[in-house]
Amino acid sequence: MGVGVLTCLSLILGTSPAWAVQTHGSLEGMVVHQIGHLLFVFGMGYLLLRISRAQLKTSGWFEFRIFLYLIILWNLLTFSGHWLNEFIEKSKFIQSDGKTVAFSISSFADTWFYISRLDHFLLVPSFIFLILALRSWRGKK
Amino acid sequence: MTLPWNIIVIVDIFGSALVLLMAFWCAVLCWDWRKQKTEDIFRDYIFLFTLAIVFFAISRSFGHLAKQLLLLSDMESIWQLISPFSGAVNSVTFVVIFAFGLYFHRFQRVHLRMEEYQNNLEEMIVSRTEELNNANATLENVLNSSNPLCIIAIDRTIIKTNNAYQALWPGNVKHVIRCSDSRPGIYCDTKQCPLEQVKAGEEYVYHETSKVVTGETKVFIVSARPFHDGSGKMIGIVESFQDISIRKQAELALASEREQLAVTLRSIADGVITTDLDGNVVLINKVTEQLTGWTQQEAVGLPVENLFNIIDTQTGKSRRSPVEKVLASGAVVALGDHTSLIAKDGTQYTIEDSGAPIFNRDSEIVGAVLVFRDVTEGRRIKKKLLKAQRLESIGVLAGGIAHDFNNILAAILGNVELAAMLVGPDAEAYPLLNMATKASHRAKDLTRQLLTFSKGGNPVTKITSIRETITESTDFILRGSSVSCKYSIPDDLWLVDIDSAQIGQVMQNLVINAKAAMPEGGEIEISGINVEKSESLPAKPTASTGQRFVAITVTDRGCGISEKNLETIFDPYFTTKKEGSGLGLAITHSIIQKHKGYIEVQSRQDVGTSFTLFLPVAKEQVLVVSQEKNVDVEVGQGMNILVMDDEEPVQEIIAQMLATLGHHSLPAANGKEAVQLFKKHQNHKNPVDMIIMDLTIPGAMGGKDTVQEILKIDPYAKVVVSSGYSNDPVMAHYEEYGFKAVMGKPFSLDDLKGVLKKVL
Numbered sequence: 001m002g003v004g005v006l007t008c009l010s011l012i013l014g015t016s017p018a019w020a021v022q023t024h025g026s027l028e029g030m031v032v033h034q035i036g037h038l039l040f041v042f043g044m045g046y047l048l049l050r051i052s053r054a055q056l057k058t059s060g061w062f063e064f065r066i067f068l069y070l071i072i073l074w075n076l077l078t079f080s081g082h083w084l085n086e087f088i089e090k091s092k093f094i095q096s097d098g099k100t101v102a103f104s105i106s107s108f109a110d111t112w113f114y115i116s117r118l119d120h121f122l123l124v125p126s127f128i129f130l131i132l133a134l135r136s137w138r139g140k141k
Numbered sequence: 142m143t144l145p146w147n148i149i150v151i152v153d154i155f156g157s158a159l160v161l162l163m164a165f166w167c168a169v170l171c172w173d174w175r176k177q178k179t180e181d182i183f184r185d186y187i188f189l190f191t192l193a194i195v196f197f198a199i200s201r202s203f204g205h206l207a208k209q210l211l212l213l214s215d216m217e218s219i220w221q222l223i224s225p226f227s228g229a230v231n232s233v234t235f236v237v238i239f240a241f242g243l244y245f246h247r248f249q250r251v252h253l254r255m256e257e258y259q260n261n262l263e264e265m266i267v268s269r270t271e272e273l274n275n276a277n278a279t280l281e282n283v284l285n286s287s288n289p290l291c292i293i294a295i296d297r298t299i300i301k302t303n304n305a306y307q308a309l310w311p312g313n314v315k316h317v318i319r320c321s322d323s324r325p326g327i328y329c330d331t332k333q334c335p336l337e338q339v340k341a342g343e344e345y346v347y348h349e350t351s352k353v354v355t356g357e358t359k360v361f362i363v364s365a366r367p368f369h370d371g372s373g374k375m376i377g378i379v380e381s382f383q384d385i386s387i388r389k390q391a392e393l394a395l396a397s398e399r400e401q402l403a404v405t406l407r408s409i410a411d412g413v414i415t416t417d418l419d420g421n422v423v424l425i426n427k428v429t430e431q432l433t434g435w436t437q438q439e440a441v442g443l444p445v446e447n448l449f450n451i452i453d454t455q456t457g458k459s460r461r462s463p464v465e466k467v468l469a470s471g472a473v474v475a476l477g478d479h480t481s482l483i484a485k486d487g488t489q490y491t492i493e494d495s496g497a498p499i500f501n502r503d504s505e506i507v508g509a510v511l512v513f514r515d516v517t518e519g520r521r522i523k524k525k526l527l528k529a530q531r532l533e534s535i536g537v538l539a540g541g542i543a544h545d546f547n548n549i550l551a552a553i554l555g556n557v558e559l560a561a562m563l564v565g566p567d568a569e570a571y572p573l574l575n576m577a578t579k580a581s582h583r584a585k586d587l588t589r590q591l592l593t594f595s596k597g598g599n600p601v602t603k604i605t606s607i608r609e610t611i612t613e614s615t616d617f618i619l620r621g622s623s624v625s626c627k628y629s630i631p632d633d634l635w636l637v638d639i640d641s642a643q644i645g646q647v648m649q650n651l652v653i654n655a656k657a658a659m660p661e662g663g664e665i666e667i668s669g670i671n672v673e674k675s676e677s678l679p680a681k682p683t684a685s686t687g688q689r690f691v692a693i694t695v696t697d698r699g700c701g702i703s704e705k706n707l708e709t710i711f712d713p714y715f716t717t718k719k720e721g722s723g724l725g726l727a728i729t730h731s732i733i734q735k736h737k738g739y740i741e742v743q744s745r746q747d748v749g750t751s752f753t754l755f756l757p758v759a760k761e762q763v764l765v766v767s768q769e770k771n772v773d774v775e776v777g778q779g780m781n782i783l784v785m786d787d788e789e790p791v792q793e794i795i796a797q798m799l800a801t802l803g804h805h806s807l808p809a810a811n812g813k814e815a816v817q818l819f820k821k822h823q824n825h826k827n828p829v830d831m832i833i834m835d836l837t838i839p840g841a842m843g844g845k846d847t848v849q850e851i852l853k854i855d856p857y858a859k860v861v862v863s864s865g866y867s868n869d870p871v872m873a874h875y876e877e878y879g880f881k882a883v884m885g886k887p888f889s890l891d892d893l894k895g896v897l898k899k900v901l
Contacts, residue, residue, distance in 0.1 A: 033228050036235030043242025050246045071194075094143060099212070103149070105142045117149045120156020123198075127163040130194065134170035137187070138177070 030082065037079040044068045044075070060136035063129045070126030074119055081116025088113055154209050157202035164198035167191050183252030190241040197234035200227065289361075289382040292368055293320050293336070300377055309353040309382075320380075324351045339365045339378050349382075359386040412492075414511040415499065416445050420464045423508060432492075432515055434485030449511065454479040454491060463496035467509040473497045482513070491517040528711065535713050535727075540866065543588040544837065547865030548788045550588070551887035554581040555794030558890050559801060578889075585887055588865075600640030600735050601873035604759045607691060608634060610641045611667060614648035623662030624655070630669040637691050638759040643732045650725035651695040651752050657718055658699025658750060666696040672755070689758040690738065694751055701746035710742065778803030780901060781827045785815040785834035785847065786863070791886070795833060798893050812842025816850045823854065831900055833884065836864035836871055845871055848879045859900045863888070 048068045051061060092110060094102040105111050171191040175184045204227030211220040284290060289306040291299055297319045299312075310323045320336075321329035326349065328334045338345040344366045352358050361382040368377040403424070406413055412429035416422055422440045425448070430436055435448040451460045463474045475495045482490045494513030498506045561574040608630050615626050655665045672692045702710060709715045711730040714723035733740045737757050744750040782799055784806045786792045796806040807822070807829065809815035815834060822829045832851060834844040842850075844862050851858045862880040864872055875883040881900045884892060 029225055029228055033232045033235075036232035036239075039239035040235040043239030045242075047242040047245045050249065054246075054249060093146070098215070100146045102143045102146050105144055114144055114149070118152050120152050120160065124156055124159050124163070127160055127167065127198065130167050130191070131163055131170060134167055134174060134191065138170055138174040 027086075030086065034079055034082055037075045037082070041072050041075045041079070044072045048072070059140060060133045063133035063136060067126050067129035067133060070122055070129060074122040074126055077116050077122055078119050081113060081119065084109055084113040084116065150209055150213070153205050157205040157209075160198045161202040161206075164195040164202070167198075168195045171195075181252070182255055183248055186241070186245070186248035186252070190238070190245075193234060193237045193241055197231065197238060200230040200234055204228070204231065287381070288384075290380065291320070291323075292377055292379050294377045295340075295375075297321065297330075297336070299323060306382070309359075310351075311354055324349075326351065335363070336365055336378055336380075339367055340375075342367050342375060348385075357386075359384055360389045361385060411512050411514040412494075414440075414445060414449060415508055416464050416511075417508045418468060418506065420445050420462070420468065420509070422448065428514075432482060432484060432490055432513075434488075445511070448485070450483045451492070452481050452483060452489075453477075454481045462511075463494070464509045464511060467496040467498050468506060471498050471506055482515075490515045491520050524708075531712070544865035546584070546588050547886040548791050550581055550584055551865075552788075552790035552794045554578065554585070554887040554889060555798055557581060559794075559797055562801065562890070581887065600643045600732065602638045602640050602736070604636050604638050604761060604763065605641055606634070607637050607639065607644065607669065607693065607756070610639070610645050611648050611669070611693065614645040615652050615665075615667060618649050618652045619656065619665070622656060624659055624665060625663075626652070626665045626667055628667050630667070631671075633671070634669050635671050635689065635691050635758040636762050637756045639736055639756060640732075644736070644756075647729045647732050647754065648693075648695075650729045653725060655695055655697035655699065655750070658697050658701070663698050666694075668694045668696075670694075671758075690755040691758055692753050692755050694753040696749060696751040698749040701748055701750055702742070702744040703746055707742065707744060711740075780804040780830040780897075781807065781822065783807040783809060783815055783818055783822075783829045783832040783834075785809040785812065785832065785838075785844070787811060787835060787838045787841070791835075795893075798890050801890065802894060802897065804897075810841075811838045812844070812847030812850065815847050816854070819851055819858070820854060829858075831859045831861065831897070833861045833863050833896075836862050836866060836869060844880075845878060852879050861896055861900055 048065060051065060051068075088110065092104045092106075093100045094104060103110070103114055105114060168191065171188045175181075175188040178184055204224075207227070208220050208224065211217065284301075285304040287303065287305065289309050290303045291306050292301040294300050299318045299320055302310075302312075312318050312323050326334075335345055335347045335349075344364065346362060346364050349361045349363045350358060351361065362385050364381045364383075366379050366381075367375045368379045370376045406424065407426045409426055410428060412432050413424075413426040414422060414429055415424045422443050422445055425433070425435070425437055425440050429440075429448075433440075433448045433450075435443075440448050445464050446462050449462050449464075451462070452458060453460055460480060466474045473495060474497075480492055480494070482492045484490065492513045493516050494511060496509055496511045499508040499510055501507045557574050557577045561571055561578065564570050564574065611630065612628065619626055652665065659665075670692050672690050673688070706715075706717065711726050712723075713727040715727075716723035716725075730740060733754055733756070738755045740755070741753045742750065743753075782804050784792055784795045784799070786795065786808075787810055792808050792810075796808060799806045805827075807818050809818050812834070815832065819829050819832065834847055836844040838844075844860075844864070848860045848862070851860055859881045860879065861882045861884055862871060862875050862878070863884040863886055865886045866872065871878050871880075872883050872885065882896045884896050888896075
C-alpha cells in the first residue's frame with residue numbers, strides 16, 4: 001500500500017509534459033479558479049432567488065440570506081482581486097529583504113486590488129451570519 | 142501612495158484563523174441542528190451545504206495560513222509548490238457549493254412534500270391516536286362494565302383483566318401472573334385444564350368453583366374463547382365469568398324442596414298421580430306403584446289411563462279418568478261410588494278418589510293431581526259393621542219382643558199344662574192341650590233363637606271339649622236322613638271356652654243347611670284342627686298374630702252358594718229355602734261373634750260349601766267337671782213362696798202351679814213390695830221359704846237389686862231368678878248375683894218342680 005501511495009504522489013508532484021496529452025499552464029488554474037468563483041456566485045445567487053421565491057422568512061433565514069449576500073460579495077471581491085492580480089505590476093509590491101513590505105497605489109485598480117486582499121472583512125461577517133442562522137435554526141423546536 | 146503590506150498579511154492570518162474557527166463552529170451548530178431531526182431531508186441539505194462551506198473555509202483558511210507562514214518563513218518555494226493544490230481544492234469546493242446552490246429548490250421541494258406528508262401523517266397519527274384512544278376508552282368501559290373477564294396468553298400468563306375480575310381475584314397484572322396463581326384449580330397445568338379445549342380454536346363453556354378474595358367459594362359459568370391478534374392468529378384465550386352461586390344455591394334449594402316433596406309424596410298413604418296438561422303422567426308415588434303395578438320409570442310420560450284403569454264395579458264398564466274432566470273444568474272432581482281400579486296384573490281394588498287441578502304461580506292450570514285410596518278392606522269392614530249394626534238392631538227388637546212374648550207364653554204354657562192335668566189323659570181335650578203345649582214350646586224355641594241377637598244372648602261359657610258338642614248336635618240332625626257325616630276331629634284338639642248349647646245350635650244350623658244342600662243325600666265332612674293365627678289364616682281384624690283357635694270346618698258336596706248370595710247369607714231372614722226362617726246363619730254368625738271367634742265361608746256352585754268356625758282356645762286347657770248332682774228328692778209341701786212379677790197373668794199362673802204342687806204363694810208386683818213382704822214374714826210363724834223373682838220390672842226395682850236387699854235381711858234367703866230374657870248375663874251367671882237357681886220363662890210345671898227340688 002505504501003508503494004502505491006508513493007507512486008501516486010510522484011505522479012502528481014512530478015508531472016512532466018511528456019506524460020500529459022494536453023499541457024495546462026498556470027493561467028488555466030487561474031481561469032478554473034475564477035470560474036469556480038463565478039459558479040459560487042451563481043450558485044449562491046440562485047439559492048438566494050429560491051429562498052426569496054420560497055418566501056422563507058422565518059427566523060434564521062434572514063441571517064442566512066445576509067450570509068449569502070456577503071459570500072456573493074466576497075466572491076465578487078476575490079474574483080476581482082484575482083483578476084487584478086494578473087495585471088498588477090510586480091513593481092507595485094515593495095520588497096525588503098526579499099519580502100513584500102508595502103504596496104504602491106497609483107490607480108483605482110491598485111486600490112481595489114489592495115482592498116480585495118482584505119476580503120476577510122466580508123468573509124468573517126458572512127460566517128458570523130451563517131453562525132447566527134444556524135444558531136437560530138438550532139434554537140427552533 | 143504606498144500602503145503597508147503587513148496589514149494585508151495580518152488581516153489574512155487572523156481572518157483565516159477566525160474563519161477557520163467559525164467554520165468549525167458552524168459545523169458543530171449544523172450537526173447539532175441536524176441531530177434534532179435526522180429524518181429531515183432539508184436539514185440534511187443545509188448540513189451538507191454548510192459542510193461544503195466549512196470545507197471551503199477550512200481549505201482556504203489553511204491555504205492562506207500556510208501561504209503567510211511559509212512566506213514569512215522564507216519558504217516561498219514550498220508555497221509555490223502547494224499553492225496550485227490549495228487553489229484547486231478551493232475551486233472544487235466552489236463547484237460543490239454551486240451544485241448545492243442549484244439543488245436547493247429540489248431539496249426544498251422534497252422537503253416540503255415530505256413535510257406535508259409528515260404533517261398529514263402526524264395529523265393522521267393524531268387523529269388515529271385519538272380514535273384509538275376513544276376506541277380504547279370504549280373498550281375499557283365495555284370491558285369494565287361486563288362480567289369478570291381476563292385475557293390469558295397461550296403460556297397461561299394473564300395479559301389483561303377488567304375491574305370486575307380484579308374485585309374478585311386481585312393481582313398486579315403488570316407482573317407476570319399465571320392464571321393458576323390467580324385462580325388455583327385442581328386441573329391447573331394438567332391436560333384436563335378446560336383451556337386445553339380452547340386451544341383447538343373453539344369456544345368452551347364450563348363450570349368453575351373458585352375461592353374469591355372475600356374467602357367465599359363461588360360457582361361460575363366460564364366461557365372461554367380464542368383471542369386472536371389483528372392477523373387472526375390465536376395468541377391467547379378470553380375467559381368471561383358469570384357468577385351463578387345464587388342460582389346454584391337456588392337450584393340446590395329447589396332440588397332439596399323437590400326431593401322433600403317427592404319423599405313426602407311417596408310417603409303419603411294414598412295413591413297420588415300427577416299429570417301434565419296432556420294428561421301424561423309426571424309423577425306417581427309408592428302407593429300408586431303398589432296399587433297399579435306400574436313403576437315410576439315405566440309410568441312417566443304415559444297417558445294416565447294406561448295405569449289408572451278404572452271400571453264401574455256394578456256394571457263392569459270402563460270409566461273415564463277424571464283427569465280429563467279436571468283439566469277441562471279446572472275444578473276438583475270426585476269419582477262416583479262403585480269404582481274399581483284394575484292393576485297391571487289384573488287385581489281389582491275398590492277405590493275412592495278425587496282429582497284436582499294444579500295451578501302455577503299465575504293461576505294457570507299446568508296439570509292435574511289424582512289422589513285415591515284402596516277402600517276394598519274398608520268397604521268390607523264397613524259392610525260387616527253395617528251388618529253387625531243391623532243384627533244389633535234386630536237383636537234389640539227381638540229381645541224386647543221375646544221378653545214380652547215369653548211372659549205371655551209363660552201364662553199360656555202354665556195354664557195349658559194345668560188344664561191338661563185337670564182334665565186328665567182320658568179327656569177328649571187332652572190331646573188338644575198337649576198340641577197347645579208343644580206349640581208353646583216351639584214358640585219358646587223361637588223366642589230363644591231371637592234372643593241370641595239381643596244383648597241378653599251372651600253365652601254362658603264353660604271350658605269344654607267341643608268334640609262331643611259337635612257329634613251330638615250333628616248326629617241329632619242327621620238321624621234318619623240319607624246324609625251321613627264323616628268326622629275328622631283329633632283327640633288333642635284344644636279345649637274351648639264355649640256355651641255348649643249355643644255352639645250346638647250353631648252346629649245344628651250348619652248341618653241343617655248342609656243337609657238341605659244335598660237333597661239326594663251325601664256325606665258331610667266335619668273336621669277340627671288347631672290353628673295359630675298367622676298371615677296365611679283368613680283375616681280377622683280383632684285376631685292378633687299368635688292367637689290360637691280351634692277351627693271347625695263343615696263341608697258339604699251340595700249345590701253351593703252363588704257369589705252374589707255369599708254376601709248376604711248371614712243377614713237375618715235371608716233364605717233360599719222355601720221353609721227357611723232366614724235366622725239360622727244369622728244366629729250362627731251372632732253366636733260365633735259372641736264367642737270372640739269368626740266364621741269363614743267358601744263355596745263354589747255345584748261343587749260344595751265349606752263353613753269354618755274359628756273359636757278361641759280356652760286360656761286354661763283343663764276341663765271343669767260339673768259338681769252339680771241331680772238330686773232326685775221330693776220336696777215337702779206347704780212351703781211359703783214369694784212370687785215377684787209385674788205381669789199379673791204370670792203371677793197368677795205361677796201361684797196356680799205352686800198351688801198344684803202344694804205350696805203357698807205370696808204375690809209381689811215389684812222389688813219394694815217383695816222386700817216388705819219378706820220382712821213382714823221373716824219373724825212370722827210362716828216365713829218365706831223361697832222367692833221367685835222376675836229379673837226385669839219396668840219402672841221399679843227388679844230382681845237384680847231386690848236380691849241384694851233380701852240377702853241383706855237374710856243372707857241365707859233362697860232366691861230364684863226368672864226372666865223372659867233367658868240369655869241375660871244375670872241368668873247366665875245367676876250365682877254371682879246371689880241367686881240360688883234360674884228359671885227361664887216360659888217354664889213348665891216340671892221346670893218349676895226341678896227348681897224347687899234344687900233350691901229347697
